[in-house]
Amino acid sequence: MPATTTPTDERTNTWADAKCAKAFWSQSELPVFHALTADTLAAAYPDPSQAAGRQVLDLGCGGGTLTRGLWLRSNGTVAGILGVDCAEANAQRYEKFAAELNAGDRIRFEVVNFSHGLPTLADETFHGVVSGLSITYAEYFDEITQRWTQQAYDGLFHEVFRVLKPGGRFAFSVNVPNPSWWAVGLKSFFGALRSSPKPLRLLKNLNRMNRYGRWLKMEAARGRFHYLPAADVTAKLAAAGFVGIGHRLSYAGQAFVFHADKPATEAV
C-alpha cells in the first residue's frame, strides 16, 4: 500500500516512485480518459490549427497523454512541448513516443517538482500551458502549524501565470471534491479491457491505481492535496491574474476542465 503509517513516512510522496508513474501510464487506455484528454485539448485550442507554432508546457505530464495528443491534434505543427513531472520514470516514455512521432527535440521531458514552483522556467516562455489531473497535488507542509496548507497550490497558479506569454492560455483538469474512482472505473472498465493490447497488465495497473487513489483521497482529506469546488479554483485563478475563466465537467463527472487566459497586456 502506498498509504503510510509512521510519522516520518507521512510526508513521503508516492507520485515520485517509478511504480506509481508506470501504473498511471495505463490511465490512457481508459475511454473516459480519452474524453478528458480531448476536452482539455479543445479547451486549450478550440481549433487545432491554433496550436501551430506554439510553445507549450505540460505540467505534471506523467506518461505524456496530453503532450502526445496535442502533437497529433496539431498534426506536428506545434513548435515544441515540454513535459514536466516529479517522476523521472516518465522520461523513458517521452523518449519512446517522441522517437515514434519523429519529433526530435520538439518534445522534451524534465523532472520538476512543482510544489516548489517552476524556478527553472523563465518568465513568458510558453504560449500555452496544459495539465491533466495533476496540479491538485502541489503540496506544502507548514512546519510552524504542523499542517498541510494550500500555499503551494496557490503559488503554482502564480507560477503558471508568470511562465505564460501575455495572451497565453492555461487549460487543465482537476478532480471534483471527493471524486468517485468507481464512477470512472465503471464507465470505462469493460471497454478498456476489450480494447487493451495487454488486458492482464491493464488489470494489474487498474488495481494499483485504485490503491493509489485511496491514498490520494486520504491525503486530500487531511488537506495535503486539493480536490476543490469549481468556485474555489476559479477564485485562485482570478487571484493569480487570469481572466476569461470557464470550466465544464468531464471524466464521468469526476473532473472539471478549466480554461483561463493571461491578459494580452497586463493591467498596471
Ligand SMILES: C[S@@+](CC[C@H](N)C(=O)[O-])C[C@H]1O[C@@H](n2cnc3c(N)ncnc32)[C@H](O)[C@@H]1O
Ligand atoms: C493522475 S497523474 C496524471 C498524469 C498526466 N497528466 C496524464 O494526463 O496522464 C498525476 C501526475 O501528477 C504528477 N505530480 C504529482 N505531484 C507532482 C509534483 N509535486 N510535481 C510534479 N509532478 C507531480 C504525478 O507524478 C503524475 O504524473
